[in-house]
Amino acid sequence: MKDTALTNVHRKLGAKVAAFAGYNMPIQYEGINIEHETVRKGVGVFDVSHMGEIIIKGPEAVSLIQQVTTNDASRLDDGKIQYSCLTNDMGGIVDDLLVYRLDAATYMLVVNASNIGKDLSWVKLKNTFNAEVDNISGKISLLAVQGPMALPSLQKLTTVNLSGIPYYGFRMGTFGGVDNVIISNTGYTGAGGFELYFPNEDAETLWYQIFDAGKQFGIKPIGLGARDTLRLEMGYCLYGNDIDDSTSPLEAGLGWITKFDKSFTADKLLQKQKAGGLARKLVGFEMTDKGIPRHDYQIYSKNRVPIGKVTSGTQSPSLKKAIGLGYVDSDFAFEDNIIFIEIRSKMCSAKISRLPFIKPGIR
Structure with missing residues (x-):
């Protein structure tokens, strides 16, 4: 297993460290519910340095990105970010990712840790363009500082106007005395905040500065x-x-990042799928009976006919009820429809809900 530049810091802080995507990562410190509430109401710091960063540059960099991703990267300006995904030849998702435009000839793809090697091979396979592809994942640390108090905490450490960074935008500047830090406003929590990309050698210094600033x-x-x-x-x-x-x-509800006014891998197959109607859809649901849904639990209709499977489930600390995501047959994928989840051989009722489950706190 690999360590991030901060793994030893997490151990010293008493974190429960476990294997995740090939890295020793902190799973929890005080407890999931306490940490969850800290981010929703205050400010918390995630070490997500296991994530991958791939640089694509050259005069045809954007042409390669257009070919391998579903969203339209030609719409990006300098300092803008786009959520997108890589598709395989059958229209499946190789990975979901962020595309950063550093300048007209330089882009950064931020990919999932478990997919770095797969994504890199896929992009290189499709690189019939004059583009240079460079995996810098092993050199970069990434901290996600999330929550409503992230901005006043981090603003102490930089002259970059953080309130001026729009959602899905970024700036590059000096942060905590370190030059050329990428400060972005995306997040994966719905609580607002920023992500910081910088060299591994600066990780511990910036970690402690951030905690002093947010004390x-x-x-x-x-x-x-x-x-x-x-x-x-x-x-x-x-x-x-x-x-x-x-x-x-x-199927995953990502049609909004799937642009058919450009060409990309498997675009014709996906157009055909859209025209013919989807056989299944990803939905959110809230449990109305007691029980926590888990990955791969079977989903049934009111008539106890199998209609899908749970993909994610948990007890929501904010809502004080169990929630989940899952794929169901399209005929059953409508809001307020009653479904049943088989939990430990018991049929437990749930209601399909509109997403997100809670109102985001994004600026």
Whole structure:
């Protein structure tokens, strides 16, 4: 297993460290519920340095990105970010990712940790353009500082106007005395905040500076356990659970990042799928009976006919009830429809809900 530049810091802080996507990562410190509430109401720091960063540059960089991703990267300006996904030849999702435009000839793809090698091979396979592809994942640390108090905490450490960074935008500047830090406003929690990209050698210095700056706001380190409950309350997909090589972006509710006014891998197959109607759809649901849904639990109709499977589920710390995501046959994928989840051989009722489950706190 690999360590991030901060793994030893997490151990010293008493984190429960476990294997995740090939890395030793902090799963929790005080407890998932406490950490979840810290982010929703205050400010918390996630070490997500296991994520991958791939640089694509050259005069035809955007042409390569257009070919491999579903969203329209030609719409990006410098300092803008786009949520997108890579599709395989059958229209399944190789990965979901962020595309950063650094300048007209330089882009950064931020990909899921477990998919770095797969994504890199796929992009290189499709690189029939004059584009240079460089995996810098092993050199970069990434901290996600999330919550309503993230901005006043971080503003102490930079002259970059953080309130001037729009949602899905970024700036590059000096942060905590470190030059050329990428400060972005995306997040995976729905609580607002920023992400910081910088060299590994600066990780510990910046970690302690951030905690000093946020001390008055009760800043705390947050593990991946709370990151999962936070993202699920927002209905955000997790690769390997809710989306994978066998799910299409249309089935996953990602039609809004699937642009058919450009060409990309498997676009014709996906157009055909859209025209013919989807056989299944990803939906959110809230449990109305007691019980917590888990990945791969079977979903049934009112008549006890199997109609799908749970992809993610948890007890929501904010809502005080169990929630989940899952694929169901399209005929049953409508709001307020009553479904049943088989939990420990018992049929437990649930109601399909509109996403997100909670109102986001994004600026």
